[in-house]
Amino acid sequence: MAQIRFVTGTKKSGRVVDTSTKVKALDPAVVRKAFNAKTAGSSTGMDLLAIRRAMQTMLQSSGGRPALEGVDERVKIPKIGSDWEKLEKLAHAAGDLKHKPSTGQMAAVVLHLGLMRISEEELKAAARKEFA
């Protein structure tokens, strides 16, 4: 077994950095083929099932047009064409939920889930400009 050495990071961040040689990762495609397995989801928090589940939870109706929970303001953001096409497909795929989401609502949920993957610690470090 390879020896792993940990060293302390900068005094500012107090982060611990793994400086050992990186182990070559095994290709998931090799594992999938060997087991003749079907991909059923991901635990990264950003798979189609997670998006669908989040949309179902966050899209509520109090009688009128269903709205996303937690939305307090609408803002304009730059739109990348290929991303928008993907969001349209995702919204269409979620059309069988209790409340059918709009493409904009789908964009908000995907952004929300993406941002959830950035920890508060990382945000604080970024604010302190501690990233190299």
Place this chain on the structure above:
Amino acid sequence: MPPIRGAWLNRESGNLVIEEPVLVYTFIDPDAFAERLTEIVDLVQEIGLKTGQGQMAIEFNRTFYLIDIT
């Protein structure tokens, strides 16, 4: 790991099977794992057959896979 509650849809009968599967986590040496992958595939199939499972699930590198037990 503590047991979790899971559900599996039997597509042949349409029944939803609710059970408490046991999760086993392991850390591997990639080279040794790749070298003995066939044995591990056989082991998963054997466990599935002996415990009467229609499918077995594995999670590898944060992706969840379903394996038909044949």
